Amino acid sequence: MRFDVFTIFPSMFSGFLNESILKRAQQQGLIEIALHNIRDWATDKHRTVDDTPYGGGPGMVMMAPPIVRAVESVLGEELATTPIVLLSPSGELFTQDVARELARYRRLALICGRYEGIDDRVRIVLAARELSIGDYVLTGGELAAAVVIDVVSRLVPGVIDPESLAEESHSSGLLEYPQYTRPPVFRGLGVPEILLSGNHAKIAEWRRMMALCRTKARRPDLLARAPLTERDRALLERCPPDPFAHLGPVYDETEGEPRATD
Numbered sequence: 001m002r003f004d005v006f007t008i009f010p011s012m013f014s015g016f017l018n019e020s021i022l023k024r025a026q027q028q029g030l031i032e033i034a035l036h037n038i039r040d041w042a043t044d045k046h047r048t049v050d051d052t053p054y055g056g057g058p059g060m061v062m063m064a065p066p067i068v069r070a071v072e073s074v075l076g077e078e079l080a081t082t083p084i085v086l087l088s089p090s091g092e093l094f095t096q097d098v099a100r101e102l103a104r105y106r107r108l109a110l111i112c113g114r115y116e117g118i119d120d121r122v123r124i125v126l127a128a129r130e131l132s133i134g135d136y137v138l139t140g141g142e143l144a145a146a147v148v149i150d151v152v153s154r155l156v157p158g159v160i161d162p163e164s165l166a167e168e169s170h171s172s173g174l175l176e177y178p179q180y181t182r183p184p185v186f187r188g189l190g191v192p193e194i195l196l197s198g199n200h201a202k203i204a205e206w207r208r209m210m211a212l213c214r215t216k217a218r219r220p221d222l223l224a225r226a227p228l229t230e231r232d233r234a235l236l237e238r239c240p241p242d243p244f245a246h247l248g249p250v251y252d253e254t255e256g257e258p259r260a261t262d
């Protein structure tokens with residue numbers, strides 16, 4: 001999948017894109033990220049991309065012509081078939097479902113605003129989809145574009161092990177169950193015994209129950225939309241009083257070897 005990012009700060013992306021999973025995915029040719037400086041499509045010697053708002057008010061607004069020229073010339077014949085995303089706090093909320101939808105395309109264009117935002121005619125002319133990464137205001141769209149690239153890239157086949165994706169928070173409409181790894185006791189807190197039992201059916205049931213209970217406690221809005229089975233409803237009846245409290249044994253570490261107290 002190819003991402004075309006339109007920004008006036010291309011260097012902001014370098015550290016983020018060149019580490020870890022995204023770096024490997026680019027090296028393997030699974031994703032490609034092209035950064036385009038909108039100023040390259042300005043026409044004056046100062047490479048101006050902003051102007052004062054019509055109607056008055058504070059700050060500057062990004063002008064339509066350089067952005068539209070940039071997107072049209074980079075996308076060329078693929079303009080009509082490539083989703084164009086305009087990062088904006090007024091946009092539709094960017095969720096895992098939206099990410100899944102975008103990951104079906106082979107190319108995605110992302111336009112990053114700055115200042116007071118972008119002339120609204122850009123959205124109209126490019127038939128752009130406005131996306132917000134949350135109900136807060138960033139100084140610019142670059143972080144938001146990086147979030148979209150990160151989330152969508154993880155869904156591109158080959159980037160992440162499909163088994164990891166299947167059980168993650170939001171993949172099934174639920175938050176994830178709690179995870180543990182070595183050491184078996186940390187600061188007196190042990191690991192829930194079921195996870196050490198080797199009984200895979202019971203472990204899967206416990207994890208499903210914890211995903212359900214944690215979602216109910218923290219995100220009832222998600223639980224209300226999640227497709228639940230009769231078995232899920234029965235598991236919800238068994239929720240611990242606080243599914244975010246520590247659920248494993250607690251040891252007294254004050255006298256040498258850990259001793260179970262719970």
Ligand SMILES: C[S@@+](CC[C@H](N)C(=O)[O-])C[C@H]1O[C@@H](n2cnc3c(N)ncnc32)[C@H](O)[C@@H]1O
Pocket residue numbers: 086087088089090111112113114115116117118131132133134135136137138139140141142144
């Ligand atoms: C300072 S903001 C402009 C805010 C604008 N005046 C408003 O009130 O909606 C500058 C740019 O940051 C980006 N941005 C800010 N918050 C965002 C969010 N929650 N999601 C996506 N992009 C955001 C957009 O690209 C926006 O054009």
